[in-house]
Amino acid sequence: MVGDRDRADDLVQDTLERAWGKLHLWRQGSDIRAWMFTIMHNLFINHIRQNPNPHAFVTLDEEALDIPVRATQDEGLEMRDLMSAISRLPGEFKEVVLLVGLEQMRYEEVAQVLGIPIGTVMSRLSRGREKLRVLMAGNAAPTLRRVK
Template sequence: MADAPPATSLVGHIPDLRRYARALTGDGWSADDLVQDTLERACERWQLWAAGSDLRAWLFTLMHNLFIDGARRAVRQQGQRVPVEDVGDELVAPAPASDQSLDLQRCLMRLPEAQREVLLLVSLEDLGYEEVARITGVPVGTVMSRLSRARGRLRELMDGSRTRAAPAVAPLRRLK
């Protein structure tokens, strides 16, 4: 392991990995498992990391691939997934909180996985479009499109949760 990066550089990325994993999974335990699996895979496959390249992007790529593999495995094991929109009326909302963090987390989890991943990598991890494209394995244009759709959908979801209780503004009338 003479060409392996120092362990301190790997350890320095753990908070970023945990933050992204928690945002991806929506669950602390699952996030910790995902980070652990990512670190194990990174240690097993140091020879695949190109020395001098961005270690953070490589780790995020490993995490992204593990998350996608886990999601696919869960679909195969569970059978069919039910979209949240289909059972939204049956779900019980939590008690209103003074802050919007619960609403944001719930709205983030309602985004499609591909959009949520791109949104989190760009906004939470402050990665560039090219890095996100490399991590997710899609073209830069697709990253930009997914990001735009994710931001729009998140805005709709957040506004929808606030405007349900508030009366809607009357539409403008045309006068001659």
């Protein structure tokens, strides 16, 4: 979601710190993974609200200079295009696509984490995937399908 390894590490650390401090609020028997993702999502949203331009600062450290090289150029270009397309998705689609596609969460878990109905999760996932297809194909705008 954050698009940067260092910021992702910071988000995970902040999530663990918040969860540890609020452990008394976790309901025994409930899904701790969903609870942790909810905390992470809320921290991410709070950070976006506080810092509307997250790409203002770039860190330079040794890890940033050790960029892994893909075996083939095509795979690297496809991954770059996919990351670019994901970054251009609207936030509500990006969250659902990443939670389902990358985190392998079930629709029920995503609905619980984001606080939305399951039908909304499925709708956003479908629309997000369609927008990704369009972006990856290089079309500027999706075409409307005629339904009979």
